[in-house]
Amino acid sequence: MKALLKRTTMKNNQIKYLLLAFTATIILAACKQKVPAKPETMDMVKKSNAYYTCSMHPQIHEDHPGDCPICSMKLIKVESTSNMDNMNIPSLRLTAIQVQLADIQTDTVREQNIGDQKTLTGTVTTDENKAEDISARIPGRIQRLFVKTIGEKIGVGQAIYSIYSEELLEAEREYLLASQQQKQLNNPDVDYAQLIDAAAHKLQLWGLSQSQIKTLASSGKVSAIVPILSKVNGTVSDIMVREGDYVTEGMPIMKTQGLNRLWVEAQLYANETGNYKENNIVKVSFPDLDDALIKGKVEFINPELSATSKVDLIRISIPNPQGLIRPGMQAYIAIGGGNSSSLAVPTSAVLTNGKGSIVYVKNTDGSFSPRMIKTGTGNQNYLPILSGLNSGDVVVINGAYLLNSEAIFKNGSGNTMAGMKM
Incomplete structure (x- = not known):
């Protein structure tokens, strides 16, 4: 058992x-x-990749944060994703800080004026019609200059220099003598008033003002050194004499310019002059004044070409009531054109190569994707969109080259436009 x-x-x-x-x-x-990975996880691994680059030198690519080895700027992080729902078109995702560091700027596609207008680069000059020359009325020696600086403003009645002149001294004596004879002799056969007026007129021709002549009559004393007063308003552009210099009658003392109205001079090719006429109204902007825009008038088109450059001179008259515009400033003149409107983008947004033209569009999720477009003939500022964009699309107008270089680096130059059809 x-x-x-x-x-x-x-x-x-x-x-x-x-x-x-x-x-x-x-x-x-x-x-x-082996436990197989989820399809979603594999797709995310394939779709995203982060690296660090320099906004100034996009050829720099690092797998860790740091400074640019070329310019020592802080590297920015870029996350590259592939949008499989958009025919495998690559896209880039940047944070708000990265967009700021890379200076990415965008604008909305809308109707713009694409009229054919030409922008000329010109230079502000003085209006020679407003120039005044102050010359010596009598021979003598410049005793003192009251205006010694070019650019100084002078007004009517302001003393600009004093002069010692024997001729002027003798004219003062003649005036006083005629006045004394009228008071003392009182000869009815002599027209003393006419003698006094003739002597006063002579003093005026030699540069004395009415107030100076009245002072001379009331004091009864001649002066060997007489201040000469300005008879014009303007800004001193040149001084031809110094203290102690001897001058002759008609010799230039100084030159003034009126700056309340100026000229902008530019050059045109000979075949373009027929498109413009005098008295045409044009738009003039000034980069030194934050692109301030004013209206000017075509005042002169030279009928003769330059002997050396074979170009024509065009002159625009512009107002300058506040005195902000100064001779020597650069100016841009918009001439011609029209009011033809079309759906357009700024020229800075369009990247063109042998395969076509693209822009970078900002997607609703904040990423940036390239899009192939067809453009027409526009002007210097805008290009009309024939296909590829719709009104309201947001495109990159500054920084597109940086985004494109990143896309080329990640996908190759041949894949930047991959999957895009017009």
Whole structure:
């Protein structure tokens, strides 16, 4: 009986050992099998990749933050993603700080004036019609200059220099003598009033003002050194004499310019002059004044070409009531054109190569994607859109070259336009 129980117990133990061994084998085999990654996880791995680059030198690509080895600027992080729902067109995602550091600027596609207008680069000059020359009325020696600086403003009645002149001194004596004779002699056969008027007129011709002549009459004393007063308003542009110089009658003392109205001079090619006429109204902007825009009038088109450059001179008259515009400033003149409107983008937004033209569009999720477009003939500022964009699309107008270089680096130059069809 004991032997039977012992055999039964051994048989049960063997069955338990077999079950345990079988279970262990199954668990071990299951552990050796690889758990497949979820499709979503694989897609995210394939779709995203981050690197660090320099906004000034986009050829720099690092896998860690730091400074640019060329200019030492802080590297910005760029996350590149591939939008599989948009025919595999690559896109770039930047944070707000990265957009600011890279100076990415955008604008909305809308109707713009694409009239054919030409922009000329001109230079502000003085209006020679407003120039005045102050010359010596009598010979003498410049005793003192009251205006010694070019650019100084002078007004009517302001003393500009004093002169010692024997001729002027003698004319003063003649005037006083005629006045004294009228008071003392009172000869009815002599017209003393006419003598006084003739002497006063002579003093005026030699540069004295009415107030100076009245002062001379009331004081009864001649002066060897007489101040000469300005008869014009303007800004001194040149001074031809120095203190102590001797001058002759008609010799220039100084030159003034009226700066309340100026000229802008530019050059045209000979075949373009027929498109413009005198008295045409044009727009003039000044980069030194934050592109302030004013209206000017074509005042002169030279009928003769330059002997050396074979170009024509065009002159624009502009107002300058506040005196903000100064001779020597650069100016841009918009001439010609029209009011032709079309859906357009700024010229700075369009990148063109041998395969066509693209712009970078800002997507609703904040990423940037290239888009192939067709453009027409516009002007210097805008290009009309024939296809590829719709009104309201947001395009990159500054920084497109940076985005394009990143796309080329990640996808190759041949893949920048991959999947894009017109």
